[in-house]
Amino acid sequence: MSKLSDCIINKKISSKPIWFMRQAGRYLPEFRKIRKENKDFIKLCLNPDLVKEITLQPISRFKLDAAIIFSDILIIPYGLKQKVEFKKGFGPTLGEIEFEKIGNFNKQDFINRVSPVYKGIEKTKKKLKKTNLIGFAGAPWTLLVYMINKESPKKSFNIRNFFNDEERLLMLMLKIEEFIYLHLKKQIEAGADTIQIFDSWAGLLPENKIKKFCIDPTQRLVEKLKKLGQPIICFPRGINKKYEEFCKIVKPDCISIDYDIEPSWILEKASGIPIQGGLDPKILLGPIEDLKKNITKYISTFSNYPYIFNLGHGVLPETKPETIDFIVKFIREKND
Numbered sequence: 001m002s003k004l005s006d007c008i009i010n011k012k013i014s015s016k017p018i019w020f021m022r023q024a025g026r027y028l029p030e031f032r033k034i035r036k037e038n039k040d041f042i043k044l045c046l047n048p049d050l051v052k053e054i055t056l057q058p059i060s061r062f063k064l065d066a067a068i069i070f071s072d073i074l075i076i077p078y079g080l081k082q083k084v085e086f087k088k089g090f091g092p093t094l095g096e097i098e099f100e101k102i103g104n105f106n107k108q109d110f111i112n113r114v115s116p117v118y119k120g121i122e123k124t125k126k127k128l129k130k131t132n133l134i135g136f137a138g139a140p141w142t143l144l145v146y147m148i149n150k151e152s153p154k155k156s157f158n159i160r161n162f163f164n165d166e167e168r169l170l171m172l173m174l175k176i177e178e179f180i181y182l183h184l185k186k187q188i189e190a191g192a193d194t195i196q197i198f199d200s201w202a203g204l205l206p207e208n209k210i211k212k213f214c215i216d217p218t219q220r221l222v223e224k225l226k227k228l229g230q231p232i233i234c235f236p237r238g239i240n241k242k243y244e245e246f247c248k249i250v251k252p253d254c255i256s257i258d259y260d261i262e263p264s265w266i267l268e269k270a271s272g273i274p275i276q277g278g279l280d281p282k283i284l285l286g287p288i289e290d291l292k293k294n295i296t297k298y299i300s301t302f303s304n305y306p307y308i309f310n311l312g313h314g315v316l317p318e319t320k321p322e323t324i325d326f327i328v329k330f331i332r333e334k335n336d
């Protein structure tokens with residue numbers, strides 16, 4: 001059994017699997033080369049051969065325990081015929097969408113639009129032996145935010161007016177949920193053996209709305225997905241103390257933490273659920289002694305607990321590939 005599955009399914013504590021969110025990306029020169037030749041990011045995500053090649057780039061460089069399929073959470077809005085563009089230095093921009101039509105959107109049309117993702121998974125899977133292949137999607141709330149806001153909330157987001165028609169939002173999330181489920185099911189059928197759900201903007205929610213907009217929709221999704229037999233990792237970024245309630249209600253197979261979460265706190269609150277991640281990606285840009293100290297903090301806090309080493313968010317584009325190599329070797333020396 002692979003190390004990642006052994007940790008999540010068998011709750012094995014003896015060796016800590018390692019992978020990095022955004023491990024395939026702009027910090028790698030070999031990714032930048034392909035990206036330069038492929039100006040349309042969505043088209044790149046829909047090219048199965050390049051998806052395979054990019055997914056495998058970090059696997060050939062570093063001794064990692066999981067590959068994550070090269071794709072994007074915004075493939076779902078694209079599949080629903082919302083225009084998605086990535087402008088250099090600005091992040092994603094989305095077009096108009098008639099939300100009322102999502103409910104009637106033909107499932108087969110959606111599958112046809114995004115099927116190269118599944119083809120990419122099939123091709124990648126053939127090249128992997130003991131390395132897990134992670135499929136993923138955005139959580140209902142995070143997708144709703146992008147689809148309505150039409151750009152990253154980092155650029156602008158008006159939270160006050162956002163909840164004016166709460167019932168409508170909840171109804172839209174239910175519709176989006178169906179497509180997230182379908183997209184993840186197809187990824188599992190294509191060969192993804194672990195799933196991660198990214199709720200990257202859960203931290204935008206006022207505390208009294210976290211249950212309704214993050215926890216409840218994710219719980220419904222996880223309950224359905226668990227029946228497909230593959231482990232589900234959830235990453236409700238930025239919900240602070242609500243991580244405890246999230247674990248109790250959603251019961252994911254593994255919980256991914258952001259860097260605001262104190263490792264010793266979550267150790268007590270995660271109800272025995274395997275934990276992943278935590279290290280602030282900015283630490284990778286600083287002095288090596290700091291980096292060692294911080295890695296050691298996570299590894300030693302979770303020494304008697306099933307723990308997957310990862311970051312508290314994605315690898316930053318400024319990161320040196322040598323730093324990733326260093327981290328992998330540093331942890332392996334301590335644990336293997």
Ligand code: CP3
Binds near residue numbers: 023025092136200
């Ligand atoms: O982790 C991996 O290596 C797999 C690939 C992956 C990408 N996006 C590729 C990508 C994954 C897992 C994602 C998920 C994703 N996409 C999330 C959730 C994780 C998170 O970061 O919170 C979100 C919110 C998105 C939406 C998205 N896609 C944004 C905001 C951006 C712009 C980022 C930026 O810094 O400009 C993207 C583009 C994107 N997705 C890139 C990559 C490698 C960069 C594309 C480029 O070269 O310009």
